[in-house]
Amino acid sequence: MSQAYIPPRRAPRKKLKMPLFGDLGSGKSSGDGNVDWGGKDFTKLIFIVGTLGLLAQMFLPNLFAEKMYDTPSELKDLELDGSLRKKYTDATNPNEIHYILIVKQKDGTRRKLDLYQADPIFFDQVAVPQRLKKKAGSLDVQVTRFSKPDTTLTLKFFPD
Missing domain, CATH: 2.40.50 (OB fold (Dihydrolipoamide Acetyltransferase, E2P))
Known part of the structure; x- marks a missing residue:
C-alpha cells in the first residue's frame, strides 16, 4: 500500500488584535509593546466626545451667526x-x-x-x-x- 503525502502541520496564526477595541479573544501576547488607548474606558471616551460634538453643532452656529x-x-x-x-x-x-x-x-x-x-x-x-x-x-x-x-x-x- 502506498500512502499519500501529508504536508507538515503549520503553527496556528496569531489572533487579531485591535489596540482600541480590546484583544478580541486573542489573550495576552508576550513580547509585544502594548499600547493602551484608554483600556476599558474607551466606550465612555467615545460617548463623551460624541456628546460634545452634538452640543457644539447645536450651540456654536448661534454664537457665530452674523446679524x-x-x-x-x-x-x-x-x-x-x-x-x-x-x-x-x-x-x-x-x-x-x-x-x-x-x-x-x-x-x-x-x-x-x-x-x-x-x-x-x-x-x-x-x-x-x-x-x-x-x-x-x-x-x-x-x-x-x-x-x-x-x-x-x-x-x-x-x-x-
Whole structure:
C-alpha cells in the first residue's frame, strides 16, 4: 500500500488584535509593546466626545451667526460704506424669495442684507465688485461702478 503525502502541520496564526477595541479573544501576547488607548474606558471616551460634538453643532452656529438686516427699519438705520462681496438668492420657499447681499465694510466688518421685503430691482442693478455707500436714515444707496457712471439707487419696500 502506498500512502499519500501529508504536508507538515503549520503553527496556528496569531489572533487579531485591535489596540482600541480590546484583544478580541486573542489573550495576552508576550513580547509585544502594548499600547493602551484608554483600556476599558474607551466606550465612555467615545460617548463623551460624541456628546460634545452634538452640543457644539447645536450651540456654536448661534454664537457665530452674523446679524441679518432684513426689516425696512433696520435697513433704513444701517450705514454702509464698503464693497459688495457676495450676491445670491435663497428660493427654498417659492412664495418668499430672499435676495441676500454681503457687504464688506472699510473697517473689515461684514454686513448681511436680506432684501426679501424690498423691490428686487435694486438687487438686479448691483453687481459683486461694486462699492456701496449709504447714510443712516436714508434709503438712497450710491453705487460706484467700474464700467458705467456712478448712480444712486433707492431701496423701495413692498407695502405690508
